[in-house]
Amino acid sequence: MDAQRDEWSDRRQIHDVVLRYCRGIDRLDFTLVRSAYHPDAIDHHTGFDGSVDEYIAWVEPKLRARRGGTMHIVANHLVELLGDTAISETYGTSVHWGEPADDPRVNFTSGVRFVDHMARRDGRWAIAERWAVREWTRSDAGRLKPKEAAGPSGSRDADDPLLRLQRKLRGTEAGS
Template sequence: MWTAVTVSDRLQDVQAIRDVVACYCRGIDRLDFDLVRRAYHSDGVDHHTGFDGTVDEYISWVSRSLDYLAGTMHFIGNHHVDFVGDDIAISETYVMATHWGKPGTDERANFTTGARYVDLMKRRDGRWAIAERWAVREWTRPDVFVAPEQPGPRGTRNADDPLIVLLKRFGL
């Protein structure tokens, strides 16, 4: 059912949906699976390359899949939201995700992929989250990684990551 929605309300909805996608990417890159889980409704479904199932099954699968990697970095590009009523939306987000393996792993673990997250988003109890996701892979290319050129801050997937350190400093 449609109700009168102001431009301000709709912009807030679009931002809330974008935040869901951004939090999902942060969760995957930092191995924060509670954050990944929060991107989905509890009965959410995910369709990825090599996986189809519930959000709980997805968390189990993706955590094992990412364990052999040294890191990932998801970059969000174009994002469009089509609303289907007040509490249902279809979100399409372009993503480039780089994956790199731990030393000694198969070189095929080093790749960048271009994909689209096609998400059925629903607002329940005032919260937008993924009800169903299709991670549509468009292309993949192999990558060659080199050692860091200079000492300096490096990302980690644990409590030593600069983001986590800063968030904890302020009690977040």
């Protein structure tokens, strides 16, 4: 039972690494993005190959300059455990939007696979090397429509509903 529990725990921790990366990119939380990688990790993205520090230095200004956002949607996730290393393959969709709304370089959706060499070091699973494989891309230029009514909206700052809830439940709201 303990071996089964350890395997389940390893798979859950590896999946959490993938989700932390996606949340970090989408919320512009680059500390969270960095936490998904080991310090000496290598990343391969469309238009980029290099260390995790170089990757963050490359991607952060691109995402901060964009008036809009990204949403990474995780689908199939398969892990092959190999002791303290693992092969993790995650299928997903990456949606990008911004200004100008008719620019296909800013407004597009891609089918992606994250092919990750995961490693457990000092009890912590993280990415040792990542290949962000772009399987397809379609233009969404001119297709974004405004919300049909008032309601919660996401943001990439302290006003995002997630960050407000975290502050509230952790007791870090002003006056708590």
